[in-house]
Amino acid sequence: xxxxxxxxxxxxxVNNTTVWSDPAAGSHIEFESFRRFAQIAERGKFDxxxxxxGLRLREQKGQIYDLDVVGRPDTFTVLAALAAVTDxxxxxxxxxxxxxxxxxxxxxxxxxxxxxxxxxxxxxxxxWDRFTGENFRRxxxxxxxxxxxxxxxxxxxxxxxxxxWNGVEVVADQENGxxxxxxxxxxxxxxxxxxxxxxxxxxxxxPQGRPVxxxxxxxxxxxxxxxxxxxxxxxxYSQFDEGKAFYTDVKGRLPGFGRAPEDLLILPAAxxxxxxxxxxxxxxxxxxxxxxxSPQTAINFIEQLWNTDLSDFDVDGPLPAFDPVVxxxxxxxxxxxxxxxxxxxxxxxxEWRARAEAEKLSARDLVIxxxxxxTFIGSPAxxxxxxxxxxxxxxxxxxxxxxxxxxxxxxxxxxxxxxxLQERGVFRTDYEGTTLRDHLGLKYPA
Ligand SMILES: Cc1cc2nc3c(=O)[nH]c(=O)nc-3n(C[C@H](O)[C@H](O)[C@H](O)COP(=O)(O)O)c2cc1C
Numbered sequence: 321x322x323x324x325x326x327x328x329x330x331x332x333x334v335n336n337t338t339v340w341s342d343p344a345a346g347s348h349i350e351f352e353s354f355r356r357f358a359q360i361a362e363r364g365k366f367d368x369x370x371x372x373x374g375l376r377l378r379e380q381k382g383q384i385y386d387l388d389v390v391g392r393p394d395t396f397t398v399l400a401a402l403a404a405v406t407d408x409x410x411x412x413x414x415x416x417x418x419x420x421x422x423x424x425x426x427x428x429x430x431x432x433x434x435x436x437x438x439x440x441x442x443x444x445x446x447x448w449d450r451f452t453g454e455n456f457r458r459x460x461x462x463x464x465x466x467x468x469x470x471x472x473x474x475x476x477x478x479x480x481x482x483x484x485w486n487g488v489e490v491v492a493d494q495e496n497g498x499x500x501x502x503x504x505x506x507x508x509x510x511x512x513x514x515x516x517x518x519x520x521x522x523x524x525x526x527p528q529g530r531p532v533x534x535x536x537x538x539x540x541x542x543x544x545x546x547x548x549x550x551x552x553x554x555x556x557y558s559q560f561d562e563g564k565a566f567y568t569d570v571k572g573r574l575p576g577f578g579r580a581p582e583d584l585l586i587l588p589a590a591x592x593x594x595x596x597x598x599x600x601x602x603x604x605x606x607x608x609x610x611x612x613x614s615p616q617t618a619i620n621f622i623e624q625l626w627n628t629d630l631s632d633f634d635v636d637g638p639l640p641a642f643d644p645v646v647x648x649x650x651x652x653x654x655x656x657x658x659x660x661x662x663x664x665x666x667x668x669x670x671e672w673r674a675r676a677e678a679e680k681l682s683a684r685d686l687v688i689x690x691x692x693x694x695t696f697i698g699s700p701a702x703x704x705x706x707x708x709x710x711x712x713x714x715x716x717x718x719x720x721x722x723x724x725x726x727x728x729x730x731x732x733x734x735x736x737x738x739x740x741l742q743e744r745g746v747f748r749t750d751y752e753g754t755t756l757r758d759h760l761g762l763k764y765p766a
Contacts, residue, residue, distance in 0.1 A: 322712065322745070322746060323711050323712055323717065323746070324746060324747065324748070324761075325707065325708065325711045325717075325718045325719075325741060325746050325747045326367045326585060326587060326717055326718025326719075326759075326760060327364070327366045327367060327718055327719060327721065327738075327747065328361075328366055328367050328368045328369065328370050328410075328412070328587060328718070328719070328720040328721065329357065329358075329360075329361035329364075329366050329368075329369050329370065329720070329721055329723075329730055330369075330370040330371075330372070330589060330720045330721065330722040331354065331357055331369065331370065331371055331372075331726070331727075332348065332389075332722060332723060332724065332725070332726040332729070333372050333374075333389075333722065334348075334372075334374050334378070334388055334389050334390070334391075334392060335388055335655075336387065336388050336612050336613065336617050336691075336692070337591060337612050337692050337722065337724055338388065338389055338724060338726065339608065339611045339612060339724045339725060340388070340389050340726070341611065342611065342724075342725055344725050344728065344729075345725050345726055346726055346727055346728075347726075348389045348391075348392065348726055349391060349392070349393055351398070351401055352727075353726055353727040354398055354401070354402055354727070355401075355402065355405050356727040356728065357369070357726065357727035357730065358402045358405065358406050358409060359405065359406065360727070360728065360730045360731050360734055361409055361730060361734070362406050362407065362408060362409040363734055364730070364733070364734030364738045365408075365738070365747070365748050365749070365750060365751060366409055366734075367409075367410055367718070367756065367759040367760055368409060368410025368411065368412045368439075368441060368756055368759070369402065369406075369409055369410070369411055369412065370412045370414075370443070370554070370720050371395050371398065371399065371412065371413050371414060372414050372443075373395060373413075373414035373415060373416060373443075373445065373447075374392060374452075374654070375416075375419070375447070375452050375455055376451060376452045376454070376455050376654045377390060377391065377654070378652070378653065378654040378655040379652070379653040379654060380620055380623065380624070380651060380652045380653070380655075381623075381629060381651055385620075385652070385655065387614065387616055387617050387620065395413040395414065395415060396413060396415075396428050396432065399411040399413050399432055399436075399440075400431075400432060400435055403432065403435045403436035403439065404435075406436075406439075408439070408751040408754065408759075409439065410439045410440075410441055410532070410756030410759060410760075411432065411436055411439050411440055411441065411756075412440075412441035412442070412443055412532070412534060412756075413429075413432070413440075413441070413442060413443065414443040414445055414534075414536070415428075415429075415442055415443070415444070415445075416444075416445050416446060416447035417444055417445070417446060417467075417470060417471040417474035417475065418446050418447045418453070418462050418467055418470060418471075419447065419452070419453060419455075419456040420474075422474050422477035422478045422481065422510075422515060422517070423481065423517060423519075423521070425442075425474075425478060426477075426478040426481040426482060426521065426523075427521075427522070427523055429442050429478070429482075429526075429530075429531040430481075430482060430523035430526045430531075431523055431526075432531070433526030433527055433528050433531055434523070434526050434527065437527055437754060437755070438526070438527030438528045438754060438755030438756065438757070438758075439528075439755060439756045440526070440528065440531040440532070440756070441531050441532035441533070441534055441551075441552075441756055442531045442532070442533055442534065443534035443535070443536055443554055444471060444474075444475060444533060444534065444535050444550070445535075445536050445537060446467035446468060446470075446471050446537060446542075447467075448654065448655075448660070449653075449654065451653045451654045452654055468537075468541040468542065468545050469513070469514075470514050471545060472545060472548075472549070473512045473513065473514045473515060474514070474515075475533070475549055476510075476512075477510045477512075477515050477517070479530065480508050480510055481506075481508055481521045482521075482525075482526075482529065482530040482531075482765075483529075483530070483765065484505070484506045484507060484508045484520075484521045485505045485506055485521065485523075485524050485525040486505075486525065487524075487525035487529070488501060488502075489501050489502040489505040489524065490524050504520070505520070505524070506520040506521035506522060506523075506524075507519075507520055508520070508521055527755055528755050528756065528757050528764065529764050529765040530765050532551045532552065532756050532757060532760065532762060533549065533550045533551050533552075534550060534551065534552045534553065534554050535549075535550040535552075535553050535554070536553065536554040536555070538555070538556070543569065543570050543573060544573060544577075546570065546584065547570060547573035547574050547576070547577050547579070547584065548577040548579075550584060551583070551584065551585065551760070551762050552584065552585040552586070552587055552760065553570060553584065553585070553586050553587065554587060554588075554589065554720060555586060555587070555588045555589070555716075556588060556589055557588050557716075558588040558589060558590040558695040558715075558716070558719065559695070560710065560713075560715055563588055563710065563715035563716055564713070564714060564715050566586070566588075567586050567714050567715060567716060568714070570584065570586060571584070571586070582761075583762075583763075585717040585718070585760060585762075586716050586717050587716060587717060587718050587719060587720050588715075588716050588719060588720065589719075589720050589721075589722055590695035590696060590719040590720065590721055590722070591692070591694045591695050591696070591721070591722050591723070591724065592694060592695060592696040592697070592703060592721060592723070592733060592737075593605040593608060593694045593696075593697045594698070594699070594700060594703060594732050594733065594736060594737070595698070595699060596699060597699055598697075598698045598699050598702050600699075601697045601698045601699060601702075602697055602698075605694050605697045608694070608724055609688045609693070609694070610688065612688075612692065612724065613684065613687050613688045613691065615635045615636075615684055617687075618635045618683060618684035618687040618688075619631075619633050619635055620652075621658050621687050621691060622635075622639065622640070622683060622687065623651055623652075624650070624651060624652045624657040624658040624659045625644055625658045625659055625662060625665055625668060625669060625672075626640055626642075626644040626645065626665075626669065627644055627645040627646070627648065627650060627651050627659060627665070628640070628644070628645055628651070629651070633683070634683075635682065635683045635684035635687075636682045636683070636684065637682060637683060638673075638676065638677075638682070638683060639669070639672055639673050639676055639683045639686060640669075643666050643669060644665040644666055644668075644669050646665060646666065658691065672686055672690060675689070675690070695719075700736035700737045700740055701740060703733075703737050704737050704740035704741050704744070707719065707737070707741070708741065708744060708746050711746070712746075721733060
């Protein structure tokens with residue numbers, strides 16, 4: 321059976337792939353950018369818009385990391401404002417379960433679901449580190465191994481809160497003067513290792529019953545958390561082989577949790593570069609990569625992996641000959657540093673050196689090759705064909721596209737690739753339903 325493709329739009333993030341120095345780039349803070357971005361995605365009939373979360377300014381060598389965009393406004397505030405200037409597109413916010421409280425988060429998502437008439441989604445993350453936690457009342461109190469336990473308890477508690485109203489309590493009968501049909505809607509009591517709360521939830525049932533739940537996290541625990549409880553996963557596996565392996569792994573976990581493979585969508589982040597021809601797109605992609613990995617960005621990435629100050633390093637020469645420093649605090653704080661992604665820094669450094677030597681790459685060119693290459697590069701026809709092939713061959717159920725230019729970088733994709741997918745009959749020509757659950761083909765809570 322031919323699968324329908326799901327497409328979403330990730331507002332360009334706080335990392336080196338967002339090219340803020342391009343003359344075409346606008347503000348990453350002003351509402352006008354969010355509005356334009358959301359409306360372009362909605363013009364393309366995308367399933368949803370996606371916001372990541374970062375709660376502390378990143379640092380490297382004790383300084384604010386300002387090679388990339390610095391700062392971002394609050395997720396709920398932005399999504400609530402977007403609800404008013406869009407009609408159908410889903411609104412997905414990344415909100416962590418480590419530094420928040422279930423009652424408050426449940427209120428916020430139920431409210432967003434009301435304001436948007438059923439378009440709210442929550443990407444549950446456990447967040448990166450203690451450094452971020454220092455911003456909060458209890459500091460970085462949560463040990464790594466407790467994060468998913470708290471996440472499970474957190475999601476369970478919010479689910480109880482969402483379900484504490486059954487959708488028919490409010491009658492607002494003006495003739496009889498009765499507002500409620502029930503004596504005690506919203507009643508809850510929850511007790512576990514993390515939460516001991518009881519009371520009455522005060523937001524009546526929202527249009528989707530509960531927000532759609534996403535998960536982003538890659539460990540075995542993270543994958544099980546998603547397989548047990550999430551409606552969709554935001555992954556980083558957009559390449560064919562790794563994407564297929566991830567898809568097979570996670571979908572294979574679902575029966576173990578009493579769920580069917582179609583109960584969970586897998587949606588990797590993906591970037592794209594378009595040109596009139598494949599050759600032109602490759603050329604543009606090459607230029608974009610050089611903007612994304614400036615000489616200073618290359619040094620910073622190498623510093624992160626080697627965990628060493630390399631201020632005077634020559635990035636046009638070879639990678640450092642010595643091994644990364646394994647012990648001690650990371651030189652980078654509060655970011656998805658190269659180091660965080662490397663399970664074994666020495667092994668990864670060896671891999672980088674071997675590749676640089678084999679392909680005769682300078683240190684900077686090597687970093688350009690190994691960090692964040694664009695996923696889809698080509699003419700609109702090539703990109704449409706590739707995306708469709710990936711989805712039909714179960715690399716994913718669709719993609720969360722991240723343009724490198726804010727806010728208009730998505731427009732060429734919407735104007736040239738989307739019509740080709742529509743012609744093939746693999747992407748909607750208009751929204752059929754009104755809620756995000758409708759767009760994603762997800763069941764409503766009983
Ligand atoms: C694709 C992806 C996107 C993520 N986005 C965010 C984010 O926006 N904000 C955040 O605090 N954490 C984010 N995370 C981090 C997760 O919250 C999690 O802390 C981290 O991946 C460690 O969990 P794991 O061991 O299960 O991978 C993301 C993780 C992945 C894999």
